[in-house]
Amino acid sequence: MSDIDQSFKRLCRNAVDVISEDELRTRLSDSTKTKKPLRIKAGFDPSTPDIHLGHTVLLRKLREFQDLGHKVIFIIGDYTAMIGDPTGQSKTRPALSREQVEKNAKTYQRQAFKILDKNPNKIEIVRNSKWLGAGDMFQIFFEKIGSRGTVDQLLQRDDFDKRRKAHRPITLREFIYPLLQGYDSVKVKSDIELGGTDQKFNLLMGRDLQSEFGQKPQVVMTFPLLVGLDGVEKMSKSLGNVVSITDPSKEMFGKIMSIPDSLMSAYFDLLTNERGDEIAQKISSGFLHPKEAKKKLASLITTWFWGDASAQKEALEFDRVFSKQENPESMPEVALAGRQIGVIDLLKQTKSASSGSEARRLVEQGAVSLDRQKISDVNLILIPSHGSVLRVGKKKFFKLIQ
Numbered sequence: 001m002s003d004i005d006q007s008f009k010r011l012c013r014n015a016v017d018v019i020s021e022d023e024l025r026t027r028l029s030d031s032t033k034t035k036k037p038l039r040i041k042a043g044f045d046p047s048t049p050d051i052h053l054g055h056t057v058l059l060r061k062l063r064e065f066q067d068l069g070h071k072v073i074f075i076i077g078d079y080t081a082m083i084g085d086p087t088g089q090s091k092t093r094p095a096l097s098r099e100q101v102e103k104n105a106k107t108y109q110r111q112a113f114k115i116l117d118k119n120p121n122k123i124e125i126v127r128n129s130k131w132l133g134a135g136d137m138f139q140i141f142f143e144k145i146g147s148r149g150t151v152d153q154l155l156q157r158d159d160f161d162k163r164r165k166a167h168r169p170i171t172l173r174e175f176i177y178p179l180l181q182g183y184d185s186v187k188v189k190s191d192i193e194l195g196g197t198d199q200k201f202n203l204l205m206g207r208d209l210q211s212e213f214g215q216k217p218q219v220v221m222t223f224p225l226l227v228g229l230d231g232v233e234k235m236s237k238s239l240g241n242v243v244s245i246t247d248p249s250k251e252m253f254g255k256i257m258s259i260p261d262s263l264m265s266a267y268f269d270l271l272t273n274e275r276g277d278e279i280a281q282k283i284s285s286g287f288l289h290p291k292e293a294k295k296k297l298a299s300l301i302t303t304w305f306w307g308d309a310s311a312q313k314e315a316l317e318f319d320r321v322f323s324k325q326e327n328p329e330s331m332p333e334v335a336l337a338g339r340q341i342g343v344i345d346l347l348k349q350t351k352s353a354s355s356g357s358e359a360r361r362l363v364e365q366g367a368v369s370l371d372r373q374k375i376s377d378v379n380l381i382l383i384p385s386h387g388s389v390l391r392v393g394k395k396k397f398f399k400l401i402q
Contacts (some may be wrong), residue, residue, distance in 0.1 A: 041190030046104035054235035
């Protein structure tokens, strides 16, 4: 297998769309012959402050391009973030202020470098406000950009079509979003653009606009959206189903251990160098227990961000608490004001419940125990010993001190 074939196979791993494969092969071949790195574009709107594992699917692929000698054009969509990407949205996103976007942008850049190579020869970081906020943008839009995308073409987008049929509004700023994202490709002269499968329309718009401006159209590569911890929706902070790359090692390990077994194959494929189908085959043949496979996945991801020592520590701690049913080595301490306390008040004091009704539900659901004795009476008055352990649900432990 030639070097080009090997690079092509590696870069296309997990890709859903490559438009087109022949163009990608040609670009890779030409780059090798001319020794000129390809420009690999990916845009990230800093609509939230943290990068989660869903974002890392593209970041890992960008790093692969860097490792093969190409240059990543990392676009911080500080201008488009204020518009709000309508992709996958059933209603208009709330507009962000420039201050919010700026704060998030700094966080994004810092966190992205946990994965990407910082070498300036391998990355160029730009903000699209540089051109989208320029004084001549209005003229450029109406002379070139606005004439490229038609109303019918934009309305064919699945998310716009659904909203139109449901009689939900589509704002003008959302309507022009794909055109502005496509113009980013023109400004950075990208050879290849990466995005999630939900971004295919926007990425193809970049190809169209590059042709309009006399550039060679970029190759478009789309990759699967990572499903979140709920096992249903794509990973999204707004849905509360995320693993942030800044999560403490214990929290990160525990969250990965909580994913449905059905997600393991995709997580191995998209977040590690292991092949998900091979892991699935080992599980189905009885060679590997699903729990052990999940521990391996959690260890690999935790090692990625926190190092091998932290991953090993969290694996041992997880076994202690959830397999051997022992107490964690370290727990938050809660000082009690008196010798006795009602279970409802105790749950509120430990902030395990924000209200009395929530505390009652926890007790009635059998989620509360003291020194491994389950509590079922919402009116129970407790007399804890110094050092007693309160457990709430599967993951919350508190050491009670007098």
